[in-house]
Amino acid sequence: MTSSAAAEPQRYLEAQIRWRPLEIVFWLATLLPFVLTPSYLVLASQIAITALFALSLDLILGYAGIVSLGHAAYFGFGSYTAGLIAKWGWGEPLSGLIIAAAAAGLLGYLTSFIIARFRHLALIMITLGLGLLLAEAANSASWLTGGADGLQGVRMWNLLGIFPFDLYGTAAYGYALAMLFLLFLVARRLINSPFGLALRGIRENAVRMPAIGAPSPAHIRKIYTIAAVIAGVAGALLAQTTETVSLETLSFQRSADVLVILILGGAGRLYGGIVGAIIYMVARDQLSDINPQYWYFWIGTLLVAVVIFLPNGILGGLARLMPSGRSRA
């Protein structure tokens, strides 16, 4: 084979992963809240954090096909780690973030040995069980976590020694957005790598993988650990920008919400979790102003409608309308 024989397939694979103009427009647009809606920067920072959490779930669910109902375990673990470090006197945000990410990653690595052995319903039950277990442990260890009152006394130093985390959320949004973008770049590279292809292989046909010599359990352990690190960063960001940690960060509700967000936006598309987070959080903000009790009524309606009419999520539906859309279903 001459090298020119493979030029065409290589170009095809290059074209699959090229940056689309729409992507660049999207990331530029994430800067708009600073100028257009400065009074909503706190909400914007929460959206960025939730989007990062959903991105983490997308890596395991959308790419490797690992269904989890307990992903909040890593979010909350990162949250409490970051909160405790600050409470114990080290309020420097970036180093705290890295330590929290490492702690969540370690928890992810340890649990990944269980995760890699199961699939389907058993996996849903195991992730659910692990999530509940950790939430209850945090609840009973109130001497450490503050229990139901939440972790109090978290004091953050200025970001980069300059920007204080104030009530306007300017530093919070800038910080969360920068982390979202950075880890998005990592995730994007990951899914376009040989490892990313192997993950899609596991999702597409777990039976065939061993028959082509692929060690699926090792792949699953690796992506689960990476996803736990990213979830831990998201949790740490929430703790640092709000200067408190509540049991809610570990709750089943949070695990379920992030799953809903990802399914709404479209799993396996990298942007699905981000779009889902924007729609979900903005809708919650607006609808709960009108009628807080009925908020989940509308989310339920939206979820049912999306799953029936747009089985690949909102992004999947949009991709069908635009022939130039990403076709990595």
Next chain:
Amino acid sequence: MSTAALSTRGLDKSFGSLVVAKNIELDLPRGARYALIGPNGAGKTTLINLITGMLKPDGGRILLEGEEVTALRPEERVKRGLVRTFQINTLFPHLSALEAVTLAVCERRGYAGTWWQKLPAYADAIEEAYSILLSLRLGASCYRPTRELAYGQQRLLEIALALATNPKVLLLDEPAAGVPQGESAELFSVIADLSEDIAVLFIEHDMNVVFRFARRIIVMVGGRILVEGTPKEIAADARVREVYLGGAHHG
């Protein structure tokens, strides 16, 4: 005689009281083109599952080029060159044919754990995958998602994925299953043209194909090997006639 590419010694397997493999002794020399035939339920696919590690035998040993692989996991056996295809398409529906074969090549070359490098950077793996697809006449369709390929092309992709693992022993479970009779000869000519370094064992029901492409034939009945021989010997064997014609009577 040199060491066989694949041997089994006293392989046993039962599901409760149902014996699906009894004392299977098999020797596949390098470059073999063997057919495995037998009536439905004879245990042919089960034997492939046992040899490749997808089922655990109750007893017996499996040797690949003289080395015992009985305790290895399926993917470890594949790494050593013991590879199978599936009777029912077991493919990656949303991956293009090129992506699927590139994945198999990446796994073999040890690239598949790398997550910080772009896939297109691995020109050697892509080149190899593409040349396998070209050799199976899938070059023109390799950019389409697998699920959109014609059925016959999907059968070829089954083989392409196996070839990408660089097999020493290739076990083909009814490679032409579901393919119209006219096309199955074409598919088998692809198999006949495979490298002489690869030992091939295929399950097939169409006797015209079997007698045309197999150099030796193994007949299985009720979980046991009834007889093994050249096509001529098998055609003349009274017990084989009894199994096939007798079976047809009770059909």
